[in-house]
Amino acid sequence: MFHIKNLRYKDILYIDELKIEEKQVTCIIGQSGGGKTTLLKMLNHMLSPDQGEIVYKGRSLFEWNPIALRREVVMLSQQPVMFEGNIRENLNFGRILSEKEPLDDEKLKEALKFVCLQKKLEDDVEQLSGGEKQRLALARIFLMDPEVFLLDEPTSALDKGTEEKIMDAFIRYSKEKEKTVIMVTHSDTIPKTYADKVITINKPTGDNQ
Numbered sequence: 001m002f003h004i005k006n007l008r009y010k011d012i013l014y015i016d017e018l019k020i021e022e023k024q025v026t027c028i029i030g031q032s033g034g035g036k037t038t039l040l041k042m043l044n045h046m047l048s049p050d051q052g053e054i055v056y057k058g059r060s061l062f063e064w065n066p067i068a069l070r071r072e073v074v075m076l077s078q079q080p081v082m083f084e085g086n087i088r089e090n091l092n093f094g095r096i097l098s099e100k101e102p103l104d105d106e107k108l109k110e111a112l113k114f115v116c117l118q119k120k121l122e123d124d125v126e127q128l129s130g131g132e133k134q135r136l137a138l139a140r141i142f143l144m145d146p147e148v149f150l151l152d153e154p155t156s157a158l159d160k161g162t163e164e165k166i167m168d169a170f171i172r173y174s175k176e177k178e179k180t181v182i183m184v185t186h187s188d189t190i191p192k193t194y195a196d197k198v199i200t201i202n203k204p205t206g207d208n209q
Ligand SMILES: Nc1ncnc2c1ncn2[C@@H]1O[C@H](COP(=O)(O)OP(=O)(O)OP(=O)(O)O)[C@@H](O)[C@H]1O
Pocket: 010, 012, 030, 031, 032, 033, 034, 035, 036, 037, 038, 039
């Protein structure tokens, strides 16, 4: 699905060749500051390489309309993005960005349950904790229903039990719906439990595979 060739970005990321397969769970691991987030941002064209090429579905990312690409390839960033307003508005905002119709409260409540978030749709997002915001942002991209999920440390602010419940549900859903999941993680257990493939990205030495 993604094919990276001879990628160079500043002195941050050097990848000679890397393939990421569709409908699989790929975990990206490696040392802090090694360039994992930078790589995720390249996959939905929020950053461009200085040299080399990223091919997505057989076409160079440069040929893709960035907006159309980001409807298919959605990124959950490390610091969850929150919009002013309540939980309902925050969940449906992703749907608007994806040009999909807003969902009724029943569907939104199901999404909150999916991420183990016991809050009301009317609750203001300002009052949520870091871990609650992380789960709300995950529920929002889940409702966007993209083909590819780029997840940057999606459970870093959660306790082990909650991490396991959410990851179990999310990966089961992704497999059923044949989604592609590309996830940066520092967890020891997530790659072992869920990954079809693990990629290690460390500071450049030229042998990132
Ligand atoms: N736009 C930028 N310009 C210059 N340097 C950057 C830029 N973005 C990130 N960096 C640097 O690039 C390196 C890689 O950062 P990145 O966030 O990709 O690492 P990471 O592997 O995701 O780290 P962590 O595991 O700590 O989240 C870091 O040294 C960071 O400071």
